[in-house]
Amino acid sequence: MFRTLFSRFLQGLIVLFVLFTITFFLIKALPYGPFQSDKAIPGHIREKIEAYYGLNEPVYVQYGRTLGNLLKGDAGASMRLEGLPVTDIITQAFPNSIQLGVVAMAVAVLLGIPLGVFAAWKKNTVFDYGAMMIAMIGICIPSFVIGPLLAEKFGRDLEWFPVTGWSRSSPLSWILPAITLGLASAAYLSRLTRAGMLETLSQDFVRTARAKGVGELAILTKHCLRGGLIPAVAYIGPAFAAIISGSVVIESIFAVPGLGLHFIKAIETGDTPVILALVLLYGALIIVANFVTDVLGVWLNPRLRSSR
Amino acid sequence: MAEPALALLPLKNPVSNPVIAVNVSAEQGTSLWKDAARRLKKNHAAIAGLVTVTVIILACLILPSIAGLLADPNLQNLPNKNQPPGGAHWFGTDHLGRDIFSRVLFGGRISIAVGLITTFVSITIGVCWGAFAGYCRGAVDAVLMRIVDILYALPFLIVVILLGKTIEPLTSKLTEAAINLVAGANADSAQVNTTRTWIEPITTLVPLFLAIGTLSWLTVSRIVRAQVQNVASMDFVEAARSLGLGHLRILFRHILPNSMGPIIVYTTLTIPGVMLLEAVLSFLGLGVKPPNSSWGILIEEGSNRMLSNPWLLFFPSLFFSLTLFSLNFLGDGLRDALDPKSAKD
Numbered sequence: 001m002f003r004t005l006f007s008r009f010l011q012g013l014i015v016l017f018v019l020f021t022i023t024f025f026l027i028k029a030l031p032y033g034p035f036q037s038d039k040a041i042p043g044h045i046r047e048k049i050e051a052y053y054g055l056n057e058p059v060y061v062q063y064g065r066t067l068g069n070l071l072k073g074d075a076g077a078s079m080r081l082e083g084l085p086v087t088d089i090i091t092q093a094f095p096n097s098i099q100l101g102v103v104a105m106a107v108a109v110l111l112g113i114p115l116g117v118f119a120a121w122k123k124n125t126v127f128d129y130g131a132m133m134i135a136m137i138g139i140c141i142p143s144f145v146i147g148p149l150l151a152e153k154f155g156r157d158l159e160w161f162p163v164t165g166w167s168r169s170s171p172l173s174w175i176l177p178a179i180t181l182g183l184a185s186a187a188y189l190s191r192l193t194r195a196g197m198l199e200t201l202s203q204d205f206v207r208t209a210r211a212k213g214v215g216e217l218a219i220l221t222k223h224c225l226r227g228g229l230i231p232a233v234a235y236i237g238p239a240f241a242a243i244i245s246g247s248v249v250i251e252s253i254f255a256v257p258g259l260g261l262h263f264i265k266a267i268e269t270g271d272t273p274v275i276l277a278l279v280l281l282y283g284a285l286i287i288v289a290n291f292v293t294d295v296l297g298v299w300l301n302p303r304l305r306s307s308r
Numbered sequence: 309m310a311e312p313a314l315a316l317l318p319l320k321n322p323v324s325n326p327v328i329a330v331n332v333s334a335e336q337g338t339s340l341w342k343d344a345a346r347r348l349k350k351n352h353a354a355i356a357g358l359v360t361v362t363v364i365i366l367a368c369l370i371l372p373s374i375a376g377l378l379a380d381p382n383l384q385n386l387p388n389k390n391q392p393p394g395g396a397h398w399f400g401t402d403h404l405g406r407d408i409f410s411r412v413l414f415g416g417r418i419s420i421a422v423g424l425i426t427t428f429v430s431i432t433i434g435v436c437w438g439a440f441a442g443y444c445r446g447a448v449d450a451v452l453m454r455i456v457d458i459l460y461a462l463p464f465l466i467v468v469i470l471l472g473k474t475i476e477p478l479t480s481k482l483t484e485a486a487i488n489l490v491a492g493a494n495a496d497s498a499q500v501n502t503t504r505t506w507i508e509p510i511t512t513l514v515p516l517f518l519a520i521g522t523l524s525w526l527t528v529s530r531i532v533r534a535q536v537q538n539v540a541s542m543d544f545v546e547a548a549r550s551l552g553l554g555h556l557r558i559l560f561r562h563i564l565p566n567s568m569g570p571i572i573v574y575t576t577l578t579i580p581g582v583m584l585l586e587a588v589l590s591f592l593g594l595g596v597k598p599p600n601s602s603w604g605i606l607i608e609e610g611s612n613r614m615l616s617n618p619w620l621l622f623f624p625s626l627f628f629s630l631t632l633f634s635l636n637f638l639g640d641g642l643r644d645a646l647d648p649k650s651a652k653d
Contacts (some may be wrong), residue, residue, distance in 0.1 A: 011450060015457050026466045029565060031473055129353060136636055138582050140629040145611045145621065188577055195573040231570035234534035238527045241460060267465045283461035290457060297534050303541035
């Protein structure tokens, strides 16, 4: 166990290093920089700005310096939001993103997996088709349509939940954004759970269990759920990372002060320190999420522990 | 084509193989595919899906090609703007007076092309990648999956911006080459122009296909890997190995067919994903150029006016959802039909 953990930790460091390198040179290849504005900046001022940020040095020197600073734990300051340290941006916005992501993922798992199990159990009946239709609605209607509709109905008309005014301490304000963000993943999860459960339900040991008179509920939950969840669990890791990093639309609909908007703005302006820090943060998140997924996968299928 | 025919030969010629002959007389010469087709026919939801999706695809392919049948999808008619559905405009008109019915059908061509081609690319890459990682395990698995981790975390937006910048000049070259190829080197300008009208929309989509196809296979590979790991640990794989079968044969003939369920399901889930991704990329300037359109773009435009002019959102969404619902039920039906174990039900 410790060997696996250590090995995956080293692999994670390599991934982050490669990620840093590729992203750094991608940013340098962008056709624009952080100090472009409608008004032409006079040449000598531009030179001063570039010298201040070290942008006039050769690219490999900039690369080495940025890497060195990051290793020392210094992520630098934003170029767009002048002088604001990157660590401040992250400590302000990341907790909101994480919280929204966790609640949205909970919505997805609690909605999607039971729906998928139910559909597989009632395979090819009206209930199955109904459940899968609900799932497909979640997939076919994009969040930029569902979000405003939910806000209009449950926020403005019924006034059940606040539309804007995200606050980390008031759960009511989480509901609408989390549902909007989690709905598509819930739909994916239910489809994948159904597929996995059907695969497991058609195996011989299930027939044996039925012949022995085991109840349907016990067959579903005790015999089949572990095997049936394998595709769904493999999806959860990537989905969680995508939910955390891909919430820009939801952030702007419900005015959530998260990282997504910072990320887009940073890319639009070529704000190197912010882009690098956020890419590395998302990268770390993906590495951890996929590692947890792999551990869960082994737990779901004990045969993977011993084989080879 | 030659190989399947040879493989079927013993079945069609029962005298050559008495053991199979017994089976044939009992089952009236069914093959795996005939069997699957028979099971598929019994599945009403799947057949309804197949019919619907065929009708929509044919409508999008044929109706716009008949000259004079549909209004020009890009013709602006400002006095006629924001008309609700009815009369001359079945699906109404948008804020520039363009006919939504013909915009939906013309846009459907692009969306269906994008959906099918990029899904094919992404599923092919994803399945192979995930299958090798899941089957080989160990160091190969680690390297393949860490590459996936890196690609997940790369800032997609920057990649798309750079791809658009570097590929734009190449696409115009590609367009010229394709026109030369089709119209012939010494075609007159009229011929070149008519060829251009249908070739240009296709070649300008190539960067889009590349961008979506290369970036949307990551999750497929993770799911296939988990599934292959699971199936590879089953007893029949052990049996196949003890019979001396090669790794590739075990992987592609025994493990993958038994992992088909989640793969088919994820395929039907990838299609709507890439269709909506196309709208985002087109918005960023990589893909469909205005005034041309697609379902994704129409849905995005419609969502801006969904409370005042709901038909702008409703009709594109209807076609989009109907296609995906149908593909979905067709996919489920195919999964059931291809699964020999479901023959017992």
